[in-house]
Amino acid sequence: MAGQDPLLQIDGLTLQIARSEAVVVDRVGFSVSAGEIVGIVGESGSGKTLAARAVLGLVPPAIRRAAGSVRFEGEEITTMPPKRLRQLRGARIGMVFQEPMTSLNPSMLLGEQLDEGLALHRKLKPAQRRELILDMLRRVGLSDPERALSSYPHQFSGGMRQRIMLASVMLLRPALLVADEPTTALDAVVQRDVLELMVGLTREHRTAVLLISHDLGMVARYCDRIIVMCKGEIVEQGRAQDLLAAPRHPYTRKLLAAMPQRGPSRSFPAGETPVVAVRDLVVDYPGRRILFRQEAGKRALHGISLEVAPRQVVAVVGGSGSGKTTLGHAIAGLVRPSGGEILFGGKPIHRSEAGYWDYRLNCQMVFQDPYSSLDPRMTIGGLVDEPLRFVAGMTGGQRAERVREVLTEVGLGDSFAGRYPHELSGGQRQRVAIARALVRRPKFVIADEPVSALDVTVRAQILELFAGLQARHGFSCLFISHDLGVVEQVADRVVVMSEGRIVEQGTRDEIFDAPKHDYTRRLLSAVPALESAPNGGVRLLWRLDGEAAERDRREVLTAGMSA
């Protein structure tokens, strides 16, 4: 591209909050050339979304541009009259948003929605537009595009909607596509399919892409260049492979170090009685009752059997709707199973028996969302103390001592006891949730997506904390997650679920190195394996759904790439 002007050129862009003058994007400058895929990576609050929105002039009214310029095809966007800006949007610069559930108009037929942009920006006859739309829908993988035209968005799944969104944007063949966390709301397998499609489509049309994400692995896979943002500033930018192999800025190194890596393999003596075992567990959700008619229910779990040995971490992996959360809830006693049994220490437990209470006290849970799993009206001390109500024979002094001890263990310390949840960050709250689960020293903990709501670096800290506590107290754990990277780091055994059934289970190394089931392979192909390089860099190895074990690992990105 030497000698040619870049497609997009941003210089010294500074954005402030209009009221407080706080700087949210600080002297950001980068460029995107035609046909290039550039990724912006950062954690929440890094200003990556605002910087990208400035490209379309879509900065919210509370934010003011203090300085800097945004030039697109040589034209200054920041001072452009609204009319000219509207001509650019859609036609020359397209945007794909994060939430496919809300970015399509739910009350409009897809045909009309797709036609809107074309009718506005292209002078074509309706029949020609229809032909273009059908072509594009076929291209993004819809099996019956004719019928899709007269359907509403809610008739499609999240992944399909994101494909349709992509189709509607690419219909106009924009020169630049801004994709703001386009696959964060989707599960791993679908995520990969949508991204592959996006990259394929944009390559065909030589559309440049500005991909915004918190997921460094994903960005590294698809982008030519990466920009790392932190607290409103660009800390580092460069070619993807260089940046990964030899990060210069400490923050980039921190991000790379936070990527989950395989933990050590641990062996467990055979023949130990499992702490918790589940046999043929069936859970049905009843259908809605309308007057006297009962609608057909839905079977969420079709006979699940698994065992968790003492001190073992068993991960349950699956996409959304696989029944993994229902499994956790059923084991924790939140959902009543309609068949099968749960064994605790080898003995079946029943709700009416004395053993059930002992089980309930020994089985604790860490929930996904640290913002809703803590009662906002209770202090941290009160929250952590609450489970101790049921520990017989503990004096007030002993309870206070235990609360202090646990708060210190999770890295919060005594000073937090008097604070309220809203005064804490997401990571701190999740520490409180962990303290609450562990304060009674349970034998078994169910962790339901405990880190999926957290930022990358915070996630790494929480995982480290969790592993440390698990090694120290030796509780068994059922770790529910959709994120295979996290699972690879913490799990001893892995159970793969799909549509309410277990499709494959085995030790962590078996599942990750020699997956047998097709669904497991597809899951694995979406996450990279990491290999540490010296000086804080990493190599990403992508596991592909190939045939032979050797060919399963194809290097998409290597540190050297010297050839």
Next chain:
Amino acid sequence: MKRLSLNTVTGGALIAVLLVTAASGALWTPYDPLAISFRAKLGAPNLAHWLGTDEFGRDVLSRIMAGAATSVWISLLTVTVAVVLGTAIGVFSGYVRGWVDRIVMAFNDALLAFPGILLALGLLAVVGANKYGIIVALGLAYAPSVARIMRGTVLSLREQEFIASSRVIGNSEGYTMLRHVLPNCLAPLTVLATSMFGWALLAESALSFLGLGVPPPAPTWGNMLASSRPYIGQAVWLGIFPGLCISMTLLGINLLGDAIRDRLDPRMRGTA
């Protein structure tokens, strides 16, 4: 500290005046509010009787102060009855759900369909027209709206993970309800109770005006207003002062209620 708005200050001041008047009316009044003096009958406001005297020569200021005490007391108890009853029904119904909830709420909705004052009138006919009759009748009439709002709040709260978390810990349903659900209902409840205090005050006045309230000679603002009617041509102050008291109090309550809502609702914080 955030600057208080003019509305908040005005509302707060009006309610403060009401409460001081009511408190002093219960302890001390310039004259005996029940002492009849035919020589001072229908006297215009003067230095001895600041707000004049009524048809029996009773001091209007003393009667307004005593009436304030009665009215505030009745309204407070009414709100208490409505809140306790409505919260119990609403929280229970929202927490158990299922067919119990449907039956309770169907009954509740049927009650809501009646205007509160009409329901109170009917109930008063049963329990008898006196101070406690009013409290029971109005309390029962207002409980359904509390129940409805509480149920809605509980329904959304119980989907939060901290309720599931409480069950996993081993807490009983009852304890979870008292310790985790109820305290989180307090914000909407406070707002509702504040405005309900105003409704109760007005309804009590209306019932007294209709002769179904506190029986004479005990003064309330409502029955003072009612008994002033025949003399409106000769002694306009008899109606004006109690009427003014009622409207000022309601204004104060509404302004304060808005301020409380803004303060308790996090979505309202930070906006102008």
